[in-house]
Amino acid sequence: GDVLSSINTKLIHRHPHVFGSLKVKDAEEVALNWEALKREERETDASILASVPKPMPALGYSQEIQRRVAQLGFDWEDIRGVIDKLAEEVGEFKRANSQQKAQEFGDLLFTLANIARRLGIDLESALRQANQKFYQRFNYMEDVCRQRGVNLGELSFDEQNALWEEAKKNIEG
Secondary structure, eight states: OHHHHHHHHHHHHHOHHHHSSOOOSSHHHHHHHHHHHHHHHHTSOOOTTTTSOTTSOHHHHHHHHHHHHHHTTOSOSSHHHHHHHHHHHHHHHHHOOTTTHHHHHHHHHHHHHHHHHHHTOOHHHHHHHHHHHHHHHHHHHHHHHHHHTOOGGGSOHHHHHHHHHHHHHHSOO
């Protein structure tokens, strides 16, 4: 009984737009209200990021923490700002020494996750599609080499790249 009562109280408190007189314009405003009410319930100075599960896959975690801070206004005004940030991060990656490369690469991924978040792109699905496209194109290269009686591994990089370009023309995606 106590558990159900507690859940019922939380549901009513966190959804004043349903159970009370609060008017909201869209789902984003509902989410902002919900986060604010949840923070009040905790009655702590915990970060808005504290409840994001750290074991989440890293790319999803990046999108979630960026989504949460964006709710507080810590976000680029438009996508151009994030694209500019990506260019800055690419420059930092290029200039990084061997010990800094991994950190700078992480910054690149973080920025790409932000771009995906801004555009509503599911990172996992996008990467799976890119992997599938690569697989199909490479498989095409292997098939062509078999048909021609050529060992793909013995071709020069330029010859392999020419096959890759042929695959791009012949494989959709």
